[in-house]
Amino acid sequence: MERSIIIAPSVLSADFSDIRGALIDIEHSGTDWVHLDVMDGQFVPNITFGPKFIADIRPHSGLYFDAHLMVDEPIRFIEHFAKAGCDNITVHVEACRDVQKTIDAIKSFGVGCGLSIKPQNPVSAVVPYLDQLDLVLVMSVNPGFGGQGLIPETLGKVRELADMKNDRGYLIEIDGGVNYSTIADVFASGVDVAVTGSAFFNAQDKGEFVDRLSKGQGERR
Ligand code: DX5
Ligand code: ZN
Numbered sequence: 001m002e003r004s005i006i007i008a009p010s011v012l013s014a015d016f017s018d019i020r021g022a023l024i025d026i027e028h029s030g031t032d033w034v035h036l037d038v039m040d041g042q043f044v045p046n047i048t049f050g051p052k053f054i055a056d057i058r059p060h061s062g063l064y065f066d067a068h069l070m071v072d073e074p075i076r077f078i079e080h081f082a083k084a085g086c087d088n089i090t091v092h093v094e095a096c097r098d099v100q101k102t103i104d105a106i107k108s109f110g111v112g113c114g115l116s117i118k119p120q121n122p123v124s125a126v127v128p129y130l131d132q133l134d135l136v137l138v139m140s141v142n143p144g145f146g147g148q149g150l151i152p153e154t155l156g157k158v159r160e161l162a163d164m165k166n167d168r169g170y171l172i173e174i175d176g177g178v179n180y181s182t183i184a185d186v187f188a189s190g191v192d193v194a195v196t197g198s199a200f201f202n203a204q205d206k207g208e209f210v211d212r213l214s215k216g217q218g219e220r221r
Contacts, residue, residue: 005187007210008033008066008173010197012048013146022201023061029206031214034063035175035195036086040071043095044144051080058085066193068116068175070143071095075102082109090114090137090173093125103132114173118143119151123160133170135193136161140186141176146197150177155189162190180212180219187216 011034014022026034036054041047054065067086071077074091075098081089089106093115096102106113114135115126119142126136138157141148154174161172171192178186179199186194194213203209212218 002215004214005191005216006033006171006193007031007200007213008035008193008195009200009210010035010037010146010175010195012037013197013201016049019057020060023057023063025206026200027061027063029200029210031210032064033066033193034061035197036065036067037197038067038069038071038081039144042072043092044070046144051077051084054081054086055084064088066090066173068114068137068195069095073097075105078102078105079109082106082111086111088112088114088135090116090135092116092118092143094118094121099129103129107132116175117157119154123157123164127164130164130168130170135171135173137173137175138191139176140174140178143176148177150182150186152185155185158186158189158191178213180209183213183216184218 009026037048039046039048065087067081068090072095089111091102103113112134114137115133116137117125118139138154140150140154158172173193174191175195178194178196
C-alpha cells in the first residue's frame with residue numbers, strides 16, 4: 001500500500017478571531033489532526049494561548065488535539081491541558097527539570113505523551129525515554145514563530161529516530177517550514193506526522209494541499 005503521513009495543521013497561523021472557522025477548514029481539508037502551539041513567553045519569545053482556549057474549542061471539534069507545549073517546567077500545567085481535552089501532550093526535553101516525572105504526569109491522565117527537541121539538540125537527549133513515548137517531535141525551526149525556513153540538517157535526526165524504532169510504537173513528528181517545496185525531503189526522511197502552519201492557511205485549496213503533502217508530493221507544475 002502507498003505510504004501516507006498525517007498532516008497536522010497548526011492553528012498558530014490561523015486568524016484567532018475566527019478559530020471555529022479555522023477548525024472547520026482543517027476538518028474539511030481531510031486530516032484528523034490539529035496542532036496546538038502553546039507558548040509561554042519564557043521558553044520561547046512569544047505567547048499564544050493556554051488551557052482555557054483549548055477547553056473552549058474542544059466541544060467544537062472532533063479532531064485529534066496534538067498539543068505542543070513550548071513552556072518552561074510544563075509539569076505545572078499538565079493536569080490543566082489534559083483536562084482541557086488534549087489527546088496528546090508534547091513537552092520539550094530542554095524545558096523539564098525532571099523529564100521522567102513529566103512523562104509520568106502526562107501518562108497519568110491517559111493521554112498520548114510526546115517529547116520534543118530543538119534544532120540544535122541531538123536525538124540522544126530523548127533516547128532514554130523512547131520506550132515510553134507515543135511521539136517524538138523534531139523541531140525543524142527554532143520554536144517560537146510560524147513562517148520560518150526548515151533547517152535541512154534536522155531531517156537527519158528524523159532518519160536516526162526512524163532507524164531506532166524497531167518494534168517501538170512512537171510516531172515521529174516534524175514541525176516548522178513544511179510546505180510544497182520541502183515536503184519531498186520531509187517525506188523521504190521517514191516522518192509519520194508533519195505539522196504545517198503558514199503553508200496550510202495560505203493554501204488556496206486546503207484539501208489538495210493535505211492530500212498531496214500526505215503522499216509526499218510537492219506542488220503540481
Ligand atoms: C513553531 C511552532 C510550529 C509552527 C509551524 O514554534 O511549533 O508549529 O506553527 O509553522 P510553519 O509551518 O509556518 O513553519
Ligand atoms: Zn508546534
